[in-house]
Amino acid sequence: MHELSIAIEILDIVEREAAKHGAAVVRRVNLRVGDLSGVETESLAFSFDAVKGEKDLTRDTILSILRLPVKIHCIPCDGEFKGAGHMVVCPQCEGLDTQLLQGEELEIEDIEID
Ligand SMILES: [Zn+2]
Secondary structure, X not given: OHHHHHHHHHHXXXXXXXXXXXOOOEEEEEEEEEOOOOOXXXXXXXXXXXXXXXXXXXXXXXXXXXXXXXXXXXOOOOEXXXXXXXXXXXXXXXXXXXXXXXXXXXXXXXXXXX
């Protein structure tokens, strides 16, 4: 249950941030998840809902997940394209010298509190 441990970790971070700002309630957590992160977002949302209810602080917290597609930069032609993985060929110049710009994210963008 990989996603359950991620959900627990997110809650830990959220609780620490809420305590730091003296929040009574956490309204929403905005999460960014790249397509290469290996995270099953439906399972993560389910796990988060299962663990959040134990505390008043997070009982009604909405976990909002933004999926980020894989974006790749081609160094030879300075192009940018969407890919499906790490090892990809540039569709514009067929170059192999590429770098990943986006797709591995697993991060909290912001937390809305009251
Ligand atoms: Zn290229």
